[in-house]
Amino acid sequence: MSAPTQPRAHFDVDRYTRAVEASDADSMIAQYDDAAEMEMFDRRTPPGSPMVLHGRDEIGAALRDLSSREMTHEVLQCVASPEHAAYTERCTYPDGNQVMSMTMLDLRDGRIAHQSMVQAWDEESGNTFQVAEFDEPEQSQEFERGRVDVVRVGGQGVARLSFQPGWRWSEHVRPIEGTETCTKTHCAHIVSGTLRCRMDDGTERDLRAGQVAFVPPGHDAWVVGDEPVVLVDWCAPNAG
Numbered sequence: 001m002s003a004p005t006q007p008r009a010h011f012d013v014d015r016y017t018r019a020v021e022a023s024d025a026d027s028m029i030a031q032y033d034d035a036a037e038m039e040m041f042d043r044r045t046p047p048g049s050p051m052v053l054h055g056r057d058e059i060g061a062a063l064r065d066l067s068s069r070e071m072t073h074e075v076l077q078c079v080a081s082p083e084h085a086a087y088t089e090r091c092t093y094p095d096g097n098q099v100m101s102m103t104m105l106d107l108r109d110g111r112i113a114h115q116s117m118v119q120a121w122d123e124e125s126g127n128t129f130q131v132a133e134f135d136e137p138e139q140s141q142e143f144e145r146g147r148v149d150v151v152r153v154g155g156q157g158v159a160r161l162s163f164q165p166g167w168r169w170s171e172h173v174r175p176i177e178g179t180e181t182c183t184k185t186h187c188a189h190i191v192s193g194t195l196r197c198r199m200d201d202g203t204e205r206d207l208r209a210g211q212v213a214f215v216p217p218g219h220d221a222w223v224v225g226d227e228p229v230v231l232v233d234w235c236a237p238n239a240g
Helices: 013-021 025-029 055-067
Strands: 032-041 051-054 072-080 084-092 098-108 111-121 139-143 146-153 156-163 186-192 194-199 204-208 212-215 219-224 229-233
Touching: 013 025, 013 072, 013 084, 025 055, 032 055, 051 055, 186 204, 194 229
Parallel strands: 032 111
Antiparallel strands: 032 051, 072 084, 084 098, 098 111, 139 146, 146 156, 156 229, 186 212, 186 229, 194 204, 194 219
16 A cells, blocks of 8 residues: 655745735744745846845845835735745835835745745935935944944935944844845945955955945955944845
8 A cells, every 4th residue: 555645735825925914024934945045136136146045044134124124015916826926015115115026936845945036116206305314314223333324315225334343244243134144235335444345255355435335245244443434335225
């Protein structure tokens, strides 16, 4: 007599979409495979160089960051089969600016094995003249030897990152993010100080005051010398 066939694990699409709309990061993360991958495509990370997150820990850090933002999430359409699910999502900030995304999920044993997401966001907020101040940010985060303040103007998020001497991402931020290296993309103007970046492939470079830098995901960074580092980043705050 042949062994009984094990029932195929079922991916709960309704549970997942409810978690998306409720910004329930923990419920979303629980539905990913431990070795899942997420690819994100937008104007900053085009098909030739997408942002790729490896494993549930890295994906979880990104989902928690996204879920912490002040915006609403609405799943507009969703279709699913035993092997795949796809949906469109609209995210709206308090100022009315929107982010639209289309997502494809590859499913295995009832969990998400791979996710591909294409997103676009409003570039402007009508013709309204806007001014924002970092001293009155929309979002702020403090951690040991560092602080991030985020404002939004013209539909764009802009962050001021301030790091004190002795700060290092792998020492002071990795325990918060839960990833081996930083998974964010940065486009930044270095206002003061010197920041050293080391990519996952071992490439290392100093970023100095007055320079403008593009730093892709997969890096560590630390302050060099006794002068605090301040930089303005207009790339990382816009993800999602």
